[in-house]
Amino acid sequence: MNRRVVITGLGVCSPNGVGINEFWKNTLQGISGIRFIPQLEELKFSCQIAGEPQVTQDHINHRFTTLEQRGLNASGIVYGVLAGMEAWEEAGLPVNETPDYDTGIIFGTGILGVDKFREAIHKIDDGNTRRLGSTSVLQTMASGISTYLNSKLGCGNQVTTNSSACSTGTEAVLMAYERILHGRAKRMLVGSCSDSGPYVWGGFDAMRILPTHYNDNPTEASRPMSATANGFVPSSGAGALVIESLESAFERGATIHAEISGGFMNSGGQRADGSMTAPNSQAVRRCISQALKTSKVHPDEISAINGHLTATKKDPDEIYNWSRALHRKGNEFPAINSLKSMIGHGLAASGSLECVATVLQLKHQQVFGNINCEDIHPDILEHISAEKIVQQSTAIELNHIAKASFGFGDVNAVVIFSKFSG
Amino acid sequence: MIYDKLKDIIKVYLPEDVNVDSINKDSHLMNELNINSAHLVDIVLDIEDAFDIEIANEDIERMQTVEDALDVIEGKLEA
Numbered sequence: 001m002n003r004r005v006v007i008t009g010l011g012v013c014s015p016n017g018v019g020i021n022e023f024w025k026n027t028l029q030g031i032s033g034i035r036f037i038p039q040l041e042e043l044k045f046s047c048q049i050a051g052e053p054q055v056t057q058d059h060i061n062h063r064f065t066t067l068e069q070r071g072l073n074a075s076g077i078v079y080g081v082l083a084g085m086e087a088w089e090e091a092g093l094p095v096n097e098t099p100d101y102d103t104g105i106i107f108g109t110g111i112l113g114v115d116k117f118r119e120a121i122h123k124i125d126d127g128n129t130r131r132l133g134s135t136s137v138l139q140t141m142a143s144g145i146s147t148y149l150n151s152k153l154g155c156g157n158q159v160t161t162n163s164s165a166c167s168t169g170t171e172a173v174l175m176a177y178e179r180i181l182h183g184r185a186k187r188m189l190v191g192s193c194s195d196s197g198p199y200v201w202g203g204f205d206a207m208r209i210l211p212t213h214y215n216d217n218p219t220e221a222s223r224p225m226s227a228t229a230n231g232f233v234p235s236s237g238a239g240a241l242v243i244e245s246l247e248s249a250f251e252r253g254a255t256i257h258a259e260i261s262g263g264f265m266n267s268g269g270q271r272a273d274g275s276m277t278a279p280n281s282q283a284v285r286r287c288i289s290q291a292l293k294t295s296k297v298h299p300d301e302i303s304a305i306n307g308h309l310t311a312t313k314k315d316p317d318e319i320y321n322w323s324r325a326l327h328r329k330g331n332e333f334p335a336i337n338s339l340k341s342m343i344g345h346g347l348a349a350s351g352s353l354e355c356v357a358t359v360l361q362l363k364h365q366q367v368f369g370n371i372n373c374e375d376i377h378p379d380i381l382e383h384i385s386a387e388k389i390v391q392q393s394t395a396i397e398l399n400h401i402a403k404a405s406f407g408f409g410d411v412n413a414v415v416i417f418s419k420f421s422g
Numbered sequence: 423m424i425y426d427k428l429k430d431i432i433k434v435y436l437p438e439d440v441n442v443d444s445i446n447k448d449s450h451l452m453n454e455l456n457i458n459s460a461h462l463v464d465i466v467l468d469i470e471d472a473f474d475i476e477i478a479n480e481d482i483e484r485m486q487t488v489e490d491a492l493d494v495i496e497g498k499l500e501a
Contacts, residue, residue, distance in 0.1 A: 066434060133463065134462075135464075
């Protein structure tokens with residue numbers, strides 16, 4: 001298989017920036033998108049902070065017609081459409097008048113249109129099903145986001161929504177990569193989204209895995225790799241990428257941001273040390289190794305890692321697994337960061353948000369700094385030296401970056417992104 | 423005026439290529455004004471809210487043209 005696969009478009013709707021320019025600028029500056037959410041306090045949540053993209057009415061008017069805005073009550077769709085349309089336009093692709101059978105969409109989510117569904121539930125329970133309106137189904141079916149995007153774009157290849165918890169966005173990238181590699185599509189709009197709000201985050205609050213002592217200082221709450229990490233901060237948003245065959249990108253003179261060299265997905269079967277909420281370490285290491293093998297990138301060639309690193313007790317385990325899988329430790333370990341320190345855990349959106357950030361790093365040859373980990377966890381320092389955990393955004397020669405997402409249910413996805421050198 | 427209120431409701435659902443001036447009493451909602459059939463239920467909800475009436479399923483089936491919608495509305499208001 002000699003086909004090469006590249007990235008030709010990027011879009012983002014993040015708690016610390018709506019749109020690629022604002023997002024990248026803020027991320028480089030270590031600006032957090034975590035805020036105190038009054039509604040969570042009213043509803044007696046223990047964790048009353050979260051990440052929510054600051055979407056304005058102007059943003060919405062830009063992408064949604066007046067008609068589309070009627071009864072629109074699905075924040076995941078708003079975020080996904082904003083990110084997806086930005087990526088599409090940035091890739092220089094047209095809105096299709098007739099179906100483009102060469103282009104598809106894989107846009108994932110974990111749960112969609114939660115607020116709209118709540119609206120529907122109340123109406124149905126009150127005996128008022130007849131008042132649901134015609135878009136209730138569209139806004140709440142999981143594939144609503146890929147369908148909604150396609151109503152605007154006219155793609156005629158596979159159009160679907162994948163779902164694998166926190167690995168959803170990264171998995172979507174790999175599914176598109178494989179489809180294009182096998183010649184079944186020329187390009188795919190890829191990404192994932194996650195609604196914001198108490199109904200999405202409540203279940204996590206109930207599991208008591210979120211930070212509860214940072215309601216007064218939200219920006220310091222998300223602390224991946226820190227000795228004082230105390231749970232992930234719930235978040236939301238969407239990331240989007242246009243993934244394309246190199247041949248097609250050249251043919252239409254598209255700007256190429258980076259290349260996908262390879263990747264892998266697997267599961268730890270929730271066996272050994274794996275469970276619903278914790279990964280099987282051996283499976284994680286296998287996933288990293290397989291990703292490297294398929295990409296033909298040697299472990300020593302990895303310039304940086306963008307980790308899953310959620311700020312739970314599992315962070316040191318993840319670092320250990322990276323170290324073992326790459327056979328690199330101490331000072332030899334690559335630079336590593338986690339976007340979650342600034343935007344929290346976007347759940348199903350996390351993989352795509354973080355893949356976008358990873359590609360931006362390659363494009364700009366800069367690694368963004370981590371915040372909230374001046375106090376690195378001692379278990380981590382047993383395996384890698386402190387300087388590897390980048391504290392300030394730095395220019396580094398970046399050739400290959402390994403990006404991983406590990407999801408609830410012991411599911412793993414690792415992508416090897418590479419600088420495009422022609 | 424009922425007709426004006428109804429036109430205001432319908433115009434939101436017109437596709438981009440249909441002008442609000444195209445609406446007249448015998449306009450067929452789907453065939454001439456090209457309104458997506460899925461939106462009929464939304465138009466009915468907007469009518470119910472604007473005129474404070476309730477429209478039954480059998481009435482919705484009768485509403486093919488603007489005139490039909492006016493008849494249904496006037497019928498409910500007189501009741």
